[in-house]
Amino acid sequence: xxxxxxxxxxxxxxxxxxILLIRFLGLCSFFGVSSSIKSSLGMSAxxxxxxxxxxxxxxxxxxxVLIPLQLEFLRTATFIIVIASLVxxxxxxxxxxxxxxxxxxxxxxxxxxxxxxxxxVAFLNIDYNFSxxxxxxxxxxxxxxxxxxxxxxxxxxxRVELAPVPEALKGYPISFFIAGLMSLSFLGFKGLxxx
Amino acid sequence: MIRWNEFTKGIVKENPVLILLLGxxxxxxxxxxxxxxxxxGIAVLFVLVxxxxxxxxxxxxxxxxxxxxxxxxxxxxxxxVTDYLMAAYYPPLHKSLGVFVPLIVVNCIILGRAEVFxxxxxxxxxxxxxxxxxxxxxxxxxxxxxxxxxxGSGTVFGFGNFVSYPALIMILPxxxxxxxxxxxxALNWYRQKYK
Numbered sequence: 001x002x003x004x005x006x007x008x009x010x011x012x013x014x015x016x017x018x019i020l021l022i023r024f025l026g027l028c029s030f031f032g033v034s035s036s037i038k039s040s041l042g043m044s045a046x047x048x049x050x051x052x053x054x055x056x057x058x059x060x061x062x063x064x065v066l067i068p069l070q071l072e073f074l075r076t077a078t079f080i081i082v083i084a085s086l087v088x089x090x091x092x093x094x095x096x097x098x099x100x101x102x103x104x105x106x107x108x109x110x111x112x113x114x115x116x117x118x119x120x121v122a123f124l125n126i127d128y129n130f131s132x133x134x135x136x137x138x139x140x141x142x143x144x145x146x147x148x149x150x151x152x153x154x155x156x157x158x159r160v161e162l163a164p165v166p167e168a169l170k171g172y173p174i175s176f177f178i179a180g181l182m183s184l185s186f187l188g189f190k191g192l193x194x195x
Numbered sequence: 196m197i198r199w200n201e202f203t204k205g206i207v208k209e210n211p212v213l214i215l216l217l218g219x220x221x222x223x224x225x226x227x228x229x230x231x232x233x234x235x236g237i238a239v240l241f242v243l244v245x246x247x248x249x250x251x252x253x254x255x256x257x258x259x260x261x262x263x264x265x266x267x268x269x270x271x272x273x274x275x276v277t278d279y280l281m282a283a284y285y286p287p288l289h290k291s292l293g294v295f296v297p298l299i300v301v302n303c304i305i306l307g308r309a310e311v312f313x314x315x316x317x318x319x320x321x322x323x324x325x326x327x328x329x330x331x332x333x334x335x336x337x338x339x340x341x342x343x344x345x346x347g348s349g350t351v352f353g354f355g356n357f358v359s360y361p362a363l364i365m366i367l368p369x370x371x372x373x374x375x376x377x378x379x380x381a382l383n384w385y386r387q388k389y390k
Contacts, residue, residue, distance in 0.1 A: 023224065024219075024220050024223040028219055073279065075297075076278065077275065116302075119301050123297055123298070124294060167383075168383040168387060169383070173379045175376075176376030177373060179372045180369040187367060
């Protein structure tokens with residue numbers, strides 16, 4: 001992973017290892033909020049916001065606190081608490097200073113806490129031994145990948161609403177098939193730029 | 196009079212995966228082979244039993260206002276224990292499950308059972324509930340793993356050679372979506388027909 005440049009990290013996180021369709025992280029919200037384009041836009045904005053903050057804070061905590069104190073085994077507990085409290089803090093902060101943005105994100109912020117994609121990115125940044133900048137680029141790539149996938153998925157689902165789907169496959173099953181086909185098309189990016 | 200239905204409900208009637216659609220991320224991500232699926236199922240079962248027991252034991256001491264953070268800390272303790280036990284005794288499994296072991300902490304099944312059941316019921320019923328829900332998850336993920344492995348590489352648990360021309364797509368990400376789509380579809384069809 002060392003010789004891969006920053007653009008490579010970004011593209012890889014965005015398309016080749018798309019967090020939702022190839023990596024299978026954050027699926028609960030993927031199926032939950034993607035019934036309309038508007039709510040998926042809100043969710044991806046919230047994810048973008050929280051993921052950036054979470055990976056910055058957890059990277060600093062891990063490298064500046066946990067490693068010097070040899071407390072690496074506490075990382076699971078630390079990261080989840082950091083993320084949960086970050087979400088709370090951001091909610092308070094945004095309510096006070098950006099009431100418009102707060103209103104738009106509103107319901108999605110608390111949902112983000114249980115989104116495994118956020119925690120996973122914090123872990124992956126550590127597991128891949130990314131430096132701070134690389135970790136940040138990777139995080140943005142993942143968040144953009146999330147946005148692309150969920151927007152495409154929501155648009156397709158809105159159309160499928162009108163399609164004649166067999167009775168037993170209505171609802172979740174057909175959504176899973178759509179996700180499967182999208183995942184198949186994202187597999188096509190494999191090998192792009194030799195990554 | 197023991198309420199055995201607290202045990203059996205998790206396996207069939209309120210199956211956490213097929214009926215409630217919880218814990219999707221590990222379900223799709225690690226189910227490419229039957230061995231990985233079984234390992235993941237047992238890990239989740241262990242964490243679920245441990246956290247349900249501890250939550251139920253301390254339910255009278257946990258203040259209502261901070262119960263969710265307390266649950267998360269209890270769960271992440273058990274997840275860390277599982278992570279390190281698996282790394283020590285089954286390193287190949289730990290390696291192939293990767294980031295999904297620490298991610299058990301955000302598995303909605305576990306937090307859901309702590310909140311809905313263990314916090315309100317005594318020790319014995321919480322144990323039954325955890326065993327039932329955990330087995331329900333383990334059975335479904337193992338079945339999905341077996342189907343995907345059989346169709347994708349022609350083996351079951353690494354043995355045998357049942358399919359002469361395996362379809363590679365089944366062990367790739369799209370196969371996961373399609374398998375679970377068919378499973379839920381079949382279940383819907385069955386319920387519509389016999390109700």
